[in-house]
Amino acid sequence: MSEITTSRRTLLRRAAAVGLVAAPGVSFLSACAGSDDSGDTSKQATGTKSADNPLGIDPKAGVEIVIFDGGLGTKYATDVDTPLFNKKWPDAKITYSATQQVATTIKPRLNAGSAPDMINNSGSDIMDFGAIVKAGQAADLSDLFAAPSLDIAGKTVAETLVPGAVQQGTYDGKPFAVNYSFTVFGLWYNKKLFDKNSWTVPTTWTDFTALLDKIKAAGVTPFGYAGANASYYMVRALLTSAAKIGTEQVLKDIDNLKPGAWTNDAIMQAAKAWGEVGNKYIDKSFLGLKHTEVQLQQDQDKVAFYPCGSWLENEQAASTPAGFEYAMMAFPSVTAADKLPATAINAAAGEIYFAAAKSKNPQGGKEYLRTMLSKEAALEFTKLTKSLTVVAGAADGVTISPGLTSANDALSKAGQDVFMGYLFDTWYKKLDDASREAVNQLMFKGGDAKKFCDTMEAASQAVAKDSSITKFTRS
C-alpha cells in the first residue's frame, strides 16, 4: 500500500504543483483503468489433447506463476510444485515470482491483458475474485476438474477433492478457482494448560460457560479475539453456532441475501449466547488489539479460548513456548435442540489459485494447478505449511503437528456433519465490513443480539438492492 500512503510532504509538493488541489488516492485509482478486452486470446499457447495431456497444453510453452508470499511461504511452489511440473513437462519453463501485494502487482496486468498464467490471490492486498470472474479475467476450470488426477489412478481431479471444494470456487455454476488449502475452524486452546488445571472440553453451552467461569476464577481471560483487524474470526464463530442451531441452510440464506436471513431465530439465539460471552468473559481492551497481539497473549496463557482456523498453529510457531500445545475443539451446542450435533464442524477450502483467462498460456496455468492437486504435491504442501489441502486424505496417517492432528481428529469425529460455511464475506465486501463492525458492537458494547440481527439485516438488504453489486447465489 506504499503508493497510497501519501506522506504529507509529497502531498504538499503535489498540492503546490496542482495549484492547491489534492484528492489523494483517486489519481492512483484512475491510473489502472486500462483498455478492456485487450487480451488477444488467439495468440494463446495450445497443444494437442491426449490421455497424457488432458488439458492440451503446449509442452514447450512457458508458464508464468505468481505466488502470494505470506503465512504459507513459497517453498511449496519452488521446491515441490515446480519440480513436479517440470518432471512431466521438462521443456516448459516456469517463470516464478512471489509478491505480498497481489492486487497492486497483478491488477494492472489483468487490465492490460498481459496476465500471468496462474495466480495465487491471497493476503491483505487480495483482489475481489467475484469482480475478476465477472470481468471475464479468470479461466473456466471445468476441464481441469474433469481431467484425470495426476497420481490417483482412475479418478478425475474433482473426485479426489473433499466435498464442497469445487463448489467453493464456483460462480453461477462454473468453477473458476481452486481453493487449495483446507481449513478447519474451531475454538483453540492450550492442551497442556487445560490438562494441568483439569479443565475438560465442553460440548454444551452450560458446560462451556461453567468452564469459562472456572477459567476466569483462575485469573485467565476466558475468551478473546482481536477487534481491531480480526473480528471476522468472531463472525465465523457466531455463524458457526447459528448453523449448528438451524443447519447450514441458515448460512445459505445469508449468502443468497434472502430477506429475513439475519433475523432468523438461529442467528438471534447464537448472537444472544455469544453476546453474553462478550459481556462476561472478554477483555474489553481486545477491541483495540490486532490478531497477533491477542494470539501472543494466548501463547502466554493469558487467554484461554481463541476462535480461529487451523492455520493458527503454524502462524504462531515462532512465539509458541515449550509448555504450549495447540488443540482445537468444535464450538459447543448452543441449545439442546440444535439441529446439528455438537461435533459438527465448519471446514472450508480457502486460498484461491486461478488461471487467468487472458494470459499467454492459460492451459499451462491449469496444468500447474493439476500438479498442485496431485496427492504427492498435497502431502508435501501439508508437511511444509502445516495446513491441510482439499485433496482428500492426502495427509492421512502422517503425523505432522499436535494442532493439526487435533483438527484432523475433530474433522473425523464430525463425520458427515462438516459444512462449508458461508461465502458472503468474499462475495460482498460491504456486507463483510458490516458484519465485522456489528460483531464488535455485540461482543464489546453490551451484547445486544437484536441490534446485531437488525443491523445485519439492513446491511444485507442494502446490498441486495444495490444494482451495482454483482450478485451470486448458491444452493
Next chain:
Amino acid sequence: MRHGKYPFIIGFLVVPLALYLVFVVGAYLQMFQLSFTDWSGFGSFNYVGFDNFAKLWDDPVFWIALRHNVYILIAMPIVTIAIALFFAFLLNVGGKSKGGTTQGVWGSKVYRVVFFFPQLLALAIVAVIFGRVFGSDRSGMLNGLFPDSWSPWLFLADERWALICIAIVLIWQQIGFYVVLFSAGMGSIGQDIYEAAALDGATKVTLFFRITLPLLWDTLQVAWVYLGIAAFDLFALVNIMSVNKGGPNNATQVLSYQIYLNAFQNSQAGYASAIGVVLFFLTLTFAALTLRVTRRDAVA
C-alpha cells in the same frame, strides 16, 4: 541571444509539463469520466449518468466521513498554527534581548532542530509508533504509564476519542514544519521594528499580537491552505491506526479512506471516483475560500 530564448525555456518546461499532464491532469480527467460509470476496477464498464452521485447522497457513511473531515478541517489548522506560532515566537523573539536585538529563548538552536524531527519520519512510521502509544491494553505506552489500579483506556478503540487521537498525531507530525515556516517568516521581520517597539515599552505579548502576527499574515495564509488540504487527506493515519477499518463504528471514517475501501476492496471504482470528484471540489472550494477570505482580512 534572443532567438535562442524560447527553445531554451520550452526545453525546461516540456518534461515537467508532460509529466503533469499525464500523471495529474490526465488522472483527474479519467477520474471524472469514471465517476459516471459503474466500473468495478476490472474489465469494461457502462455509463450510468449521475447514479453514483445519487447513491452518494443516500450513503450514511459518506456523510459521517465528510463530517469527520470537516471537524478536522476546523480544529486541526487552528491548533497546529497556534502551537507552531507560539513555538516559533519563543524560538525567535521570546528570549531576553541582548544588545538591543531580540532573540530566542535559551537553547533555541537545539529546539529548532528537534521540532523538525517528526517531519523527517514517514507518516506510515509515525502511525505505527502512535498505534503502540495509544495501545488499548497494558502493553500500550500510555496505558503502561497509568497506575495499575486504572482500567486501561481504550483510546483508538473508543468511539468518542478515536478521531481525536488521530488528530493529535497529525498535529504532532505537522507542527515542526510550520515552526520552521513561521521562523523563516519572523526572520524576515526587521529587527528595527522590534527595537522600536521595545523602546516604546511593548511587552512580549504586545510584540506578538501587534508586530509579529500582522507581518506574518501571508505566511499564515499559506499555512492555512496547506493544513486544510492535509485535513482532507488523513488516509495513511486512518488506514494504519484505526480499529476495524475506520472504526470503531465508523468513528474515524474519512473521505480518502472511503475512496480506498470502495475502489480497492469493494470493487466499486466508479463510486469511489464519484467520492473523489466530491473531494476535488471540496478541496478546491476550500482553497479558494481561504485565499479570498483571508485576503480581505489582510486589507482591513
